[in-house]
Amino acid sequence: MEHFQSAYQEEKDRLDRTLRDIDSQLKALKSIPVYTGHDFTEQVLEAGRESHRQQLERSIREPYFGRLDFEEQGKEAQPLYIGKVGVGDQDGGKPVVIDWRAPVASLFYSFTGGDSASYDAPEGLIEGLVYLKRNIVIRKGILERVVDTYNKDSEGPAVSDEFLVYRLGENKDNRLRDIVSTIQAEQDLIIRAARNTALIIQGVAGSGKTTVALHRLAFLLYQYKDQIKAERMVIFAPNHMFIDYISEVLPELGVGDIQQSTFGDWAARVLRLDQAPADGSETLARWFDAGDLREGAWNDSDLPGRFKGAVAFKSILESYLTRVESGCVPDTDFEPWDGARLSRNTIIDWFDGEYKHYPVARRKERVLARIHRWVEMELKKSPSAAALKERKKKAQQREKAYAKKWPELEAVALYKSMFQSAFAAKGQPSGENDADAEILSIPKPILIGTNAYLKKGILKEEDLAALLYLHSRVHELDSKLTFDHVVIDEAQDFSPLQVAVLDRFVKGHSFTILGDLSQGIHYYKGVRSWEEMQALFAPEETAYFALTRSYRSTMEIIDFANEILKRGVETDLLAVPVFRSGEPVRLKPAAGDGRLTAISDALRQVMTGSHRTVALLTRTMEEAEHLHAYLNEAGTTANLIGGDQRQYAGGISVLPVYLSKGLEFDAVIVTDVDREHYGPKDARLLYVGCTRALHELWLMHGNELPDYVPDPVDLSVTGE
């Protein structure tokens, strides 16, 4: 007790000193008049002062969150205070607060007890001793809590989770938050991994994948500030509401300007499409409406998304491109007017010789420009002004007609013509060359289906990766469109071809790819194993990490969700809970006429707690609309969330379970947990729903529970 009191007093004194220091730095900065003139050097200095001012203003509210007493070999032990931003002392000398991303700060996260400690620094491995690791909670400049997680002098467990459990027990509002004060060693390894590697991370639900990815971006920007720019980094997320949900973490970490996009939106920008083709509503309905629609559609060759997302599809595109390239130059000489002739052989020499190293669209452009120059030279040889005029006119017409004989080399046009020629060739005697054979390997139903909608000018989400691949092969990539680093969240719903295409847009395979195969509910397009992604890279270009601890939910919820997985999906990817106990999971009947009343009763009971966010997860969109209307009528304010939702407002949300992926709520009520709604293949979907809950989980069930829902008597589940 005495120790804690003295620790508290010690930290309070230190905090007062730090705040005074920051305050006087701020005052000094503010006393310099803001420069508004045109001198460039002065403008740069002013921008530097402004960003320093902003940093200090953030620091003064919460200057640091941790302390580490470290004795570097051969030096004296000293306390290091670690914060979200580094603060130097008034004279720019010794740091008062160390940035959490600095090499020495990694000890704060990686040290888990023991006699010696070390960390990697630019100058090599630094070794020494850790005496104290302390968490310090400061809110609005006031010291709230001091918790020692390691003290060399005291007995007991080396590093305790007490502080982490305290943080996890808090209620959440409508945004994801930073975790700088409690990053775990396994997460820190990923955050600080080297830049030029494709990291592939399998993390169970709630293991912090999204959070870790965002912290990694902030780390990369700090560590490689001269080589990486925020605007050239991107995080791909599944939908706009999710982007809104994560939108505050990066600014909190002091890094803005990082692009956040869905794959569809980005593809539409690159391909200059008017609109991003989304998963069609009929696809979603087919896959997420309860019932038998999906039966018999689980083979890859029946699933267009799986077929078009496979790396094998890339070789089909390649061989089609080879065919297009070899047949690009029209099979006639070029005659700008009668009597003048440029032989096809000369044109082929240009196309296949001098310009060979350019992408094909550029080769075409160059050849046509050269032909034009040749025409101009020839025109100069005209015998009279009248002949010149006449020839010029003819040449213009014929150049235009000749250019038209070249194939159109835009991605969409190429893709369409590929399907058309495959369609036309089907049923004909076997292909004349290898290229034909490749194209003809497209399964018939996919060929017929795709050709039919392409003809109508429709594109689907499943076509985007192939279109981007074609685009990147025929055009030179605009450097404005390339990335320094790419994060793919919910990557289990990405296809290998999507990643292969992105690899063409990113420097040095600099990827962070995160997902959870147990949450692979977009089965019709996503990956089935991480090897599918790993195979895209050479072994030395990629690294695999697994996150198995789950931080979001209580032990009761995790045990329950794990059981669903064990029974419904054969998997060894089970979550290990942090020791945080809460309410038992509740199973309540809600069927027939009393269904809606039972659900709203459950909601009322849940709302008596201190929860700030509660979700009602229905099985389909239609049921969400229905339930929402019912609650509204009963005077309960709730937000209905649909597929095109752009913002997440918190409070009570009603949404279909498949849209809840990636989000979390203090309490979750899953409705209609019965065999009619959750068929044998829906265990993953129910798992996603259950793992959205932080503190409380209720399942409202009809008459017959699916086999994979555990018996309330087992586990710590209460039922009725």
Ligand SMILES: Nc1ncnc2c1ncn2[C@@H]1O[C@H](COP(=O)(O)OP(=O)(O)OP(=O)(O)O)[C@@H](O)[C@H]1O
């Ligand atoms: N080290 C940590 N300290 C405190 N909280 C953490 C830590 N790691 C994760 N969390 C919390 O756990 C929750 C889950 O994190 P996050 O959403 O990033 O996980 P995820 O793996 O992306 O989840 P899912 O796949 O289920 O969507 C968040 O509330 C996050 O703040």
